[in-house]
Amino acid sequence: xxxxxxxxxxxxxxxxxAQARTRPHYGGTLRIxxxxxxxxxxxxxxxxxxxxxxxxxxxxxxxxxALAVRWTAQNADHRWEFTLRPGVRFQDGAPLxxxxxxxxxxxxCSRGAAANPPMACxxxxxxxxxxxxxxxxxxxxxxxxxxxxxxxxxxxxQDTSGxxxxxxxxxxxxxxxGALLLAANDDCWAGRPFADSVEIHPHRTVRDQWLxxxxxxxDIVEVPPEMIRPAQQQHLSLLVSRPVDLLALTIAPxxxxxxxxxxxxxxxxxxxAALSNVIFQKQGEVTASLLPQALSGYAFLFSTDRNLDRARxxxxxxxxxxxxxxxxxxxxxxxxxxxxxxxxxxxxxxxxRVATTPARQPTALTLRRVHLEAASPAAALDEMLARFGQNGxxxxxxxxxxxxxxxxxxxxxxxxxxxxxPRAWAAGDxxxxxxxxxxxxxxxxxxxxxxxx
Amino acid sequence: xxxxxxxxxxxxxxxLRLSGWGAALVCLVAVLWVPAxxxxxxxxxxxxxxxxxxxxxxxxxxxxxxxxxxxxxxGDLPVIRRLLEQDLRRxxxxxxxxxxATLIRVTLSENLQGGLWVAExxxxxxxxxxxxxxxxxPAAPGGSGGAITIRRTLLITExxxxxxxxxxxxxxxxxxxxxxxxxxxxxxxNAAALATDAWMPDQTFPIAHTRPFPxxxxxxxxxxxxxxxxxxxPGVACHGTEAGAGVGTALSVTCVDSDDPWPxxxxxxxxxxFYNDLRDNFTGILAPGLGMDLPPFYEAGEIPHETGASLxxxxxxxxxLLMDGGVAKPVTxxxxxxxxxxxxxxxxxxxxxxxxxxxxxxxxxxxxRAWEIAGREAVPVSAPISVDGAVTAIWASTDGAxxxxxxxxxxxVRYEVWNGSALCN
Numbered sequence: 086x087x088x089x090x091x092x093x094x095x096x097x098x099x100x101x102x103a104q105a106r107t108r109p110h111y112g113g114t115l116r117i118x119x120x121x122x123x124x125x126x127x128x129x130x131x132x133x134x135x136x137x138x139x140x141x142x143x144x145x146x147x148x149x150x151a152l153a154v155r156w157t158a159q160n161a162d163h164r165w166e167f168t169l170r171p172g173v174r175f176q177d178g179a180p181l182x183x184x185x186x187x188x189x190x191x192x193x194c195s196r197g198a199a200a201n202p203p204m205a206c207x208x209x210x211x212x213x214x215x216x217x218x219x220x221x222x223x224x225x226x227x228x229x230x231x232x233x234x235x236x237x238x239x240x241x242x243q244d245t246s247g248x249x250x251x252x253x254x255x256x257x258x259x260x261x262x263g264a265l266l267l268a269a270n271d272d273c274w275a276g277r278p279f280a281d282s283v284e285i286h287p288h289r290t291v292r293d294q295w296l297x298x299x300x301x302x303x304d305i306v307e308v309p310p311e312m313i314r315p316a317q318q319q320h321l322s323l324l325v326s327r328p329v330d331l332l333a334l335t336i337a338p339x340x341x342x343x344x345x346x347x348x349x350x351x352x353x354x355x356x357x358a359a360l361s362n363v364i365f366q367k368q369g370e371v372t373a374s375l376l377p378q379a380l381s382g383y384a385f386l387f388s389t390d391r392n393l394d395r396a397r398x399x400x401x402x403x404x405x406x407x408x409x410x411x412x413x414x415x416x417x418x419x420x421x422x423x424x425x426x427x428x429x430x431x432x433x434x435x436x437x438r439v440a441t442t443p444a445r446q447p448t449a450l451t452l453r454r455v456h457l458e459a460a461s462p463a464a465a466l467d468e469m470l471a472r473f474g475q476n477g478x479x480x481x482x483x484x485x486x487x488x489x490x491x492x493x494x495x496x497x498x499x500x501x502x503x504x505x506x507p508r509a510w511a512a513g514d515x516x517x518x519x520x521x522x523x524x525x526x527x528x529x530x531x532x533x534x535x536x537x538x
Numbered sequence: 539x540x541x542x543x544x545x546x547x548x549x550x551x552x553x554l555r556l557s558g559w560g561a562a563l564v565c566l567v568a569v570l571w572v573p574a575x576x577x578x579x580x581x582x583x584x585x586x587x588x589x590x591x592x593x594x595x596x597x598x599x600x601x602x603x604x605x606x607x608x609x610x611x612x613g614d615l616p617v618i619r620r621l622l623e624q625d626l627r628r629x630x631x632x633x634x635x636x637x638x639a640t641l642i643r644v645t646l647s648e649n650l651q652g653g654l655w656v657a658e659x660x661x662x663x664x665x666x667x668x669x670x671x672x673x674x675x676p677a678a679p680g681g682s683g684g685a686i687t688i689r690r691t692l693l694i695t696e697x698x699x700x701x702x703x704x705x706x707x708x709x710x711x712x713x714x715x716x717x718x719x720x721x722x723x724x725x726x727x728n729a730a731a732l733a734t735d736a737w738m739p740d741q742t743f744p745i746a747h748t749r750p751f752p753x754x755x756x757x758x759x760x761x762x763x764x765x766x767x768x769x770x771x772p773g774v775a776c777h778g779t780e781a782g783a784g785v786g787t788a789l790s791v792t793c794v795d796s797d798d799p800w801p802x803x804x805x806x807x808x809x810x811x812f813y814n815d816l817r818d819n820f821t822g823i824l825a826p827g828l829g830m831d832l833p834p835f836y837e838a839g840e841i842p843h844e845t846g847a848s849l850x851x852x853x854x855x856x857x858x859l860l861m862d863g864g865v866a867k868p869v870t871x872x873x874x875x876x877x878x879x880x881x882x883x884x885x886x887x888x889x890x891x892x893x894x895x896x897x898x899x900x901x902x903x904x905x906x907r908a909w910e911i912a913g914r915e916a917v918p919v920s921a922p923i924s925v926d927g928a929v930t931a932i933w934a935s936t937d938g939a940x941x942x943x944x945x946x947x948x949x950x951v952r953y954e955v956w957n958g959s960a961l962c963n
Contacts (some may be wrong), residue, residue: 108836108877109754110854112598143697145650145950172748254753276753277816378607382647382654385607462649470631484654484669531753 109279109518109533117181117305117529118286118294124249126196127237131265131285133526134249136239137178137275139167139186139218140230144381144523146461148230151275152181154239162225167218167233173274175242176256184214189240190218197237204471205318207232225480227500231464254278254530263287266459279533283375295321295511304534305527310368310507311418321511326525328370328377328505332360333457334426335473338499340449341405348498350399351399351450354433355426356502364422369506375469375491377505381462383488387495387502396433404434404500410441410450423452460523462487473500482536557670580618583672587655588625590668591642591829594659597630599851608648610674639865648674650950686886686908687961688893690943692954694725694737696942700953701757702946703773703935706788707764709787713740715778716955717757717769720745722776722791743791747774752818761936769793770800774817777911802879803934804840806847811838816849819854838933839881841911842890850892850911852908854875860911869917873897874907880934880941882908886962887919893958896922904929906943908960920960927954 105169120265123131139153148156153167173181190211206482207229208220220229232238234532241480242250255278264284271277284302298321308323310315310330332357336348357371370377374384410427412419420439427437437450455472459465463482470479475494479487494500508525512532519532602623606615622644623633634644641660648654653672660879692712693703712736714725721744725737756929757771762778766789769776775796781788799810800820809827811820814834822832828849835851841860848862850869858872876895883890888910896905904927908920930959935942940959945953 108818143887146949148699251903271816274750276751276755278753292865292922377651378647380649382649382658383667385645385647388668460650462651482670484649484656485667488667505622536789 111279111533112271112281113458113515113534114282114284115280115305115516115529115532115534116284116286116303117527118289118297118303118308119147120289120291120294123285123287126200126474127235127527128524129236130526130529131249131257131267132239132241133253133522134183134255134267134283134529135249135257136241137253138234138239139391140521141413142231142234143463144458144460146459146464148228148234148461148522151234152186153230156230158227158229160442162229163222164228165220165226165229165288166214167215167220167230169218171216171276174272175250175252176270177244177250181240182277183218185242186218186240187211187213189242192239192241193238204237205429207467223269226481227482228461228464228467230243231459231461232467233468234464236467237456237458255283258282273530275530278530280529283529284481292474295319298511298513301513304513305306305519306511306530307510309365309418310509311364313368313507313509314366316509316511322514322516323511323520324510324521324527325509326507326521326535327455327523328381329523329525330506331372331469332369332373332422332504332506333453333455333473333504334501334503335451335453336449336501337447337448337449341368342407342449346401346497347400347403347405350396350433350446351430352433352498352501353396353399354430354435354502355501356391356429357389358391359423359429360422361504363502364418365506369504372502372505373495374502375473375500376462376487376494377457378463379479380460380465381484381487383484384490389494391429393433400434404436406436407441408435408437408450409448409520410437410452411448412443413451413453415443416454419452419454424451426452445517456524460522466491468500469496495522542634552953558742575692576864580614580621581911583653583655583670584618584621585625587644587657587668587670588629589625590632590655590670591644591659592626592629592631594657594666594668595631595640595642595661597632598628598637598640599632600634600642601636601638602626602633602642602644604644604646605890606646608646608653608756609675610646610653611771615646624860628886643780674804686884688906688908688920688923688960689961690906690923692956693735696953696954697951699755699930699946701755701931702759702769703942703955704759704761704767704933705934706766706778707781708778708789713789714770715759715769717759717771719751719755722769722778724789732918741789745769745771745778746773746793747771748795749773750814752815754818756818756931758800758933768801772813772818773797795822799823802838802849803838803938806840806848809838809849811835817854828861829860830866832861832866833859835859835880836877838880838894841881841892842883843860850879850881852879858916860914867914868913869911869916875909875916876904876929878929878932880932880958882934882937882941882958883938884960884962886910886960891914891919891960893932893943893960895943896925896933903927904945905915906958913959932958 097315123129137152141151156167194206207226208222210221212219254273256270258268261423264286267283269278269281294357297303298306336342342348359370361371371389373387373389378384412423423439427439430437459468463479467479512519515535517533520528561576604619610829643658645656653674656671657668705714716723724741728738760768762768767778767781776793778791781790798813802809809824812823814821819836822834824918834854837852839850840847841850848860852858858869860867866938874897876897879892880893891908904925905922907922909916910919927945930946943956943958945954
């Protein structure tokens, strides 16, 4: 009886002290841990928090106003005029002008031209006219607003000390104790973020991130796709994006694989299902397309079937020696995937050695993980063609034209898409209303902290 | 009180029991009507795709294979197949020839924009492809139930965030005024259209503001004494006035920076409340005031009683308070409450119910429920009705008989404007 009474009292006490869920609170510091560099191109997390783009994309891939409030296409999509949002200021108080936008985008194009592979901007000329920015291109660019929503085209300046300045919800305040420190931009045109400050701890292993999350030292941590299942088993609060990272094998069209039949043999020899099941723990979408099925709706038209007999027949007894398969980065998962592919190719009669260090330059075979930011089929295909260094842009946006463009690129067998995987994050108990951008990045500015004052 | 009951259930059940044949007929009609309604929605796309296929194959026999890789219910596949076969036959393509050299493989797929039906026409080693974008029908809203029934009616759906929407009569014309983040849009009733298209956009007025709005932007439309309406946003007040006289007069809206207090819902206490436009909540300072300091709050509403009215508040810290006779009383039983509510004067039960959003995470879906305040206790008087999305705002109508409920739906993000009211059971 006494025990029942104590339980009742406790329940009443809990009921009286428990508080309803409220609208988001302002204040507090969000601590985020990541494996990479917060400023890395094109998808560094700090870029997303400090910088803005002329447009953003909705979940369905539609371009929406951001730093530009409207845009019009002229001359059959060869000329675009973007009108800037009035009253926007950089975090140092300087006004956002059309000239500043032109300077920032010219810097982006210069950096892109020097990158490897080079990424050309899809316009020939850009200029400022009053509060508008005019883009002129030699070919039609029907999806320019969606393209300009990509982080690569974020509007940035640097002050005299080299600090990156933007118009985004947070501004850089320094780097201390191994963390990049950001503070809320009270005058952000899109509204002040809920958190007062953000700490981004870069270069943390996933193991350390999860440990810090478990003891309350981190609020938001990464969950690689192959770790989503263990994270679910540990009951972490997970946010999983749609497929946004493409694992693909690129084949150099010179050297041992200059013949198309040899490249076809490689493409037919890879076992995508095994990669998905074993290395990525079924957290992905087996693919032979440059776009995920959910985005294009037609990815199933590209066959993912393995055909070893046909691969051997196409190889025709040729056995190139000294072929090196390299992974693009140092991640253990990518290295394991490369080992698995080498085994597949060995079964088709190719002697392939996996490089122990990441490739600085493309080798005969390179395993790449390519991030997709765009959320509309046409802009996404444009982005993927650029990421793989393919010439030309998408000039029509209907599904059949996109499929034909993609088929034209893939039938050269220099790019072998393998697997689309999602991005995932785990959030601590005090994080509220965290959502993801269409490309899987966390919308930190919209998240708030429980109990913040 | 039996006369006051809404839609007495017993009587309907009796009728069904008395007439077995009638019940059977109702069931038969229901069974036949659902597939028929589905078939009707696929007639046009099936016809369009058949034309595209026929332009690739030309007349003659063909084998037709179909698969569904989309989120369409499996039961729709045979319906669509039947329609497609009919349309192909009409165009001279004869599906069914198992030994035909022409193979038509149709895949019902989808992408982020909607359905995508893909037809592959294989003749020998050549394969040609045609595709058709198909709009997918949205899911129907859920039902309701309980001692009091919450009735909700969808008014409009918008891609842009909606803060509030209310119907005002101006120049003898009913207008739905929609408060968005950067503009006010008026909609006029479209008498000729179906219920789902009952409102058509009419005029648009930008909201001028010199300071950035907060991220969790809120705003309310309120009927004004000498002009149709005012719109209150953090740091901004807009006044909607009639631009002339006579039926069908156009509206005019002017916005100015303002730190004036917002009027609180209700006609008895006549209180206004100052708004903190940096933190997006009411400061707790009222004018003319209740003679005591209040903590910051998100929402307030009048609960009428025999001798006057109490003021119900949802506080920033999550507690719910009832201000009555200069005394602040914590309300128990409100742990399931979200921050937003509206007091409805339904005439049922105690006469006033509190329509409250749920406290759950948006990802799991939100809910709406009617409550009454009995003493210091919140008592649920309706079953919760699930909301497919997150309730982002609830504002009482001018007469208090209903409330505007704004729901944010995900994937794709869109904002639904519902009118919610409480009906007596």
